[in-house]
Amino acid sequence: MLTDDVLTSAPRARVHDAGARRRPSVRWGDRVAGVVMAAPAVIVFIAMFIIPMILAFVLSLTDWNGYSLRFDFIGFExxxxxxxxxxxxxxxxxxxxxxxxxxxxxxxxxxxxxxxxxxxxxxxxxxxxxxxxxxxxxxxxxxxxxxxxxxxxxxxxxxxxxxxxxxxxxxxxxxxxxxxxxxxxxxxxxxxxxxxxxxxxxxxxxxxxxxxxxxxxxxxxxxxxxxxxxxxxxxxxxxxxxxxxxxxxxxxxxxxxxxxxxxxxxxxxxxxxxxxxxxxxxxxxxxxxxxxxxxxxxxxxxxxxxxxxxxxxxxx
The missing domain is CATH 1.10.3720.10 (MetI-like)
Incomplete structure (x- = not known):
């Protein structure tokens, strides 16, 4: 005969196994939620800081006067x-x-x-x-x-x-x-x-x-x-x-x-x-x-x- 401890421990084991199987998906869901919430700030940071900084560096290598569409790359002059x-x-x-x-x-x-x-x-x-x-x-x-x-x-x-x-x-x-x-x-x-x-x-x-x-x-x-x-x-x-x-x-x-x-x-x-x-x-x-x-x-x-x-x- 199965004792009471065995009968009560079996459902607990199944619940524990089910929770263990769900953990990776839960962690993945948390990561996706974190990425989604951080995405607007990251996009704004890239658009307002990283891209202008890269463009400024590229522009610093030219002789552009701000008006003409023609300019030459002059290196680090x-x-x-x-x-x-x-x-x-x-x-x-x-x-x-x-x-x-x-x-x-x-x-x-x-x-x-x-x-x-x-x-x-x-x-x-x-x-x-x-x-x-x-x-x-x-x-x-x-x-x-x-x-x-x-x-x-x-x-x-x-x-x-x-x-x-x-x-x-x-x-x-x-x-x-x-x-x-x-x-x-x-x-x-x-x-x-x-x-x-x-x-x-x-x-x-x-x-x-x-x-x-x-x-x-x-x-x-x-x-x-x-x-x-x-x-x-x-x-x-x-x-x-x-x-x-x-x-x-x-x-x-x-x-x-x-x-x-x-x-x-x-x-x-x-x-x-x-x-x-x-x-x-x-x-x-x-x-x-x-x-x-x-x-x-x-x-x-x-x-x-x-x-x-x-x-x-x-x-x-």
Whole structure:
């Protein structure tokens, strides 16, 4: 006779075998569903990034002027010219200065303000709105606004003249103009960094601050030893986004100084657009764009990996 255990185990075995037979098809169905759901994003990525990047590289090997249907393949002559052109080198140097100085100032100012106004309260809410507001304004509008304020006959020099101070060459002296461009860019962008830092600070568990307070830590010590280590990932995101964004800046320059005086405030993207359209050298502009893309990607990855190492040291 069959025991009760044998009778009950037989149906279980059949169910187990049926489930085992269905598993490959279930896994295959999950894979198909995953591919179908990811397909739109992959198609958009290929259409909007991969294909244009390939076309830009092909175009960089030609002397196309942007209008004629005829062009010749000239190899890497556009790249050679770009690296030998003093205007491009000067624009690249100024772009590097803008990116480095702007990243430091945007993140330093954003983090400091986030630490001061991250608490609850109507005043802090109003201040966060005020500081973030410039970021949502068009960069062209910001450039025109500050150009009107800082021009030789603008409002700022008018006020300075009223107290006996001569006109300051904010936009007419190369050194002043460079500083003005950087300060305007920082004014327009630091609000975004501040909001991200506020979000990071609010995500820190209050128990850590309570424990630090019990240990007798001051507000500065809590900020340095608790807040900054806990928001290390936010710092990484802010640094990468700001640095990559400032490497591509041109709209503020276009509206504020138009690259002057004496081409002292031209950035690399401004130079690319000028070569591509004003001088009808689409091939040269494409070559400069490819180089900028590679440099931006390399810098972004380098900063990300460096910050990941710093994050691991903090967590360890």
């Amino acid at each position: 556009n790249y050679q010219f770009a690296f030998r052109n003093p205007r491009t080198i000067d624009a690249a140097i100024f772009t590097g200065i803008v990116a480095v100085v702007g990243t430091v100032l945007c993140n330093g100012l954003g983090l400091a303000l986030a630490a001061l106004i991250s608490g609850a309260g109507r005043a802090n809410t109003v201040l966060r709105t005020i500081f973030f507001y410039p970021y949502i304004i068009s960069a062209l509008i910001i450039g025109f606004l500050w150009s009107a304020l800082l021009s030789p006959h603008g409002a700022v020099n008018g006020l300075l003249g009223g107290i006996g101070i001569g006109p300051v060459p904010f936009l007419t002296d190369p050194t002043f103009a460079k500083a003005t461009v950087i300060m305007t860019i920082v004014w327009a962008h630091f609000g975004f960094n501040m909001i991200l830092y506020i979000a990071g600070i609010k995500s820190v568990p209050t128990e850590f601050y309570e424990a630090a307070t019990v240990d007798g830590a001051s507000k500065w010590q809590q900020f340095r030893s608790v807040t900054v280590p806990m928001i290390a990932p936010v710092v990484t995101v802010n640094l990468v986004l700001t640095l990559v964004g400032l490497l591509k800046v041109y709209d503020v320059v276009l509206a504020l100084t138009d690259g002057g005086p004496a081409a002292s405030t031209q950035t690399i993207v401004y130079q690319i657009l000028k070569d591509s359209f004003a001088q009808s050298k689409l091939g040269l502009g494409a070559a400069q764009s490819v180089v900028l893309l590679l440099i931006t990607a390399a810098i972004g990855l380098a900063v990300t990996f460096a910050r990941r190492g710093a994050e691991r040291k903090v967590t360890d």
